[in-house]
Ligand SMILES: [Fe+2]
């Protein structure tokens with residue numbers, strides 16, 4: 001390593017240690033850049049693939065009000081994808097490359113979106129649990145060391161908290177409805193609980209990138225810590241709903257001051273990650289087809305921008 005590079009690295013490390021932000025034009029280690037590109041693009045992919053299980057219910061939402069709310073939520077997720085792709089682009093990767101990696105199966109997205117949404121209560125459970133787990137994961141990212149990612153997360157988190165509340169509100173309405181509606185709410189809870197716990201990623205011992213990301217202030221808390229917080233936050237909410245957490249081993253541990261919970265089926269998690277979840281193929285096919293069907297919009301936007309630039313150039317020649 002040359003003396004200049006050593007200085008740059010020392011400056012980078014001092015910045016991270018002092019909790020200052022690293023900006024796109026600052027020098028950064030290659031591995032830091034690569035880690036961020038992987039994490040931010042995966043995050044962006046999760047936002048736009050996450051639109052699919054919920055978009056599935058827009059036409060079937062039970063009232064005009066619910067339809068408007070769900071439509072707004074799904075649009076928010078598209079916006080989250082946009083902020084995050086833009087943040088990743090500041091690291092030198094193109095959007096085309098990222099989308100290509102997603103569409104060819106090279107890039108990953110959150111395994112949770114490979115589960116089906118089979119009843120309206122699933123939309124409640126997704127908002128309550130999936131957006132709830134996302135908030136738990138994402139609030140610490142508002143303080144992450146990479147400036148563009150941290151700033152994108154501030155806005156994302158504000159919107160996620162609305163998503164979580166709308167989901168809880170659907171669950172509350174159904175849990176207080178007819179016995180059939182309550183049964184649908186419980187059934188959705190049963191199916192989404194464990195995949196939501198898996199959203200925090202493997203246990204700390206099996207999480208390959210965690211240690212380094214903590215040192216770089218990309219990650220602030222371990223997967224297990226965040227998962228525990230989520231359980232501690234969600235169990236009282238389930239009690240309020242009058243629903244039963246689908247875990248016979250769940251109980252309050254007075255000594256730890258936390259809930260103990262049962263073992264997670266990591267075989268299922270890795271199987272879904274590998275592409276064998278209930279909806280992996282369907283999600284990817286829907287994404288690729290949406291991208292292909294949107295090609296004319298991208299072309300039209302480019303043609304419009306070129307026409308405007310031409311007009312601006314002409315009028316500035318006239319002015320001169
Ligand atoms: Fe989101």
Ligand SMILES: [Fe+2]
Pocket residue numbers: 077131134159160163
């Ligand atoms: Fe959300």
